[in-house]
Amino acid sequence: MYRYIKGYINEISEDFIVVDNNNIGYKISTSMETISNVRINEEYKIYTHLHVREDDMSLYGFISRSELELFLKLISVSKIGPKVALGILSSLSVDKIKFAIINEDTKTLSKAPGVGKKTANRMILELKDRIKDYNIEKLDSSSMVNNKSNINEALDALIALGYTKYEASNVMNKFDIEKLNTEDIIKLSLSELSKQ
Template structure:
């Protein structure tokens, strides 16, 4: 059983990343692949959940232990498989997801692919008291650990915005505003600010 992988990102695709650990490339499904920096000099740590079936072994990756814990809580709900849980975690608003579970907001949960009203109700019933334990920990942080310069963090955030469905023109519209932000910002910070600007 894997706990985490530490290595170089050698490939980023719409569905997965490849982490090279001492010459072995591990294909890892992640919620937002484009948030990982594709740089052969960038060492990252990706927390791993290993799903074993008769015909396949799949690795699911997470930027933080808290994100992995939320994933394992979701797949513990009847009717939620690893792919559905990963699709839910692709939302940039993890705190909004937790709030929806705690507040019994089945309408919010039903907006995710493959999640109907019955499944949303099961998520609420089974996780309402469990997600409290990670509420303070789980913040959106798709950036793998390691030093990221402001420009790299911004580029990752812009790529993440496009992967969430915004057009190149919309992303370019907010790019200059994001470039003007002060302070040392992470991909998470840029992404959050970008979503606020795009929702206006």
């Protein structure tokens, strides 16, 4: 129904964003990956999926089309619903998930909340033939270490220090941290959090 929604970010919460489009606020459930890449009052195109059940209609969306496409693949796996799929996408990058599926790495997949060994095996069984990225097999763990991992490491460190995921990601969203290393992201975030 909705291919994408383009508008200004009006609100950022722990597991959803609100996009203002023509004075309508769309509540869109999303991953930490998307939340960490959007800023309040800035305009974005959010790729969306309307999930319909008998008792509920919910909008899910992501800043990248590749994340949406993987989300749709994940919820097509038996016994994986939208919330578990979001947990997987919040714990692992799109490339790491695809890499783990192709290499039948149940240990990595099982790190995501709500994913045990049986679910990880089911993901591999049902999705391995549907992962089509032509160069994904050439990826290795070292090639996937980029600044996203710095951001995720900083987020984990702030949570370990007692801050909620929402508090940590919210303060990190205030700064341009794309080129900073993990230590600098933590220092900058703690400096801002101490003022609150």
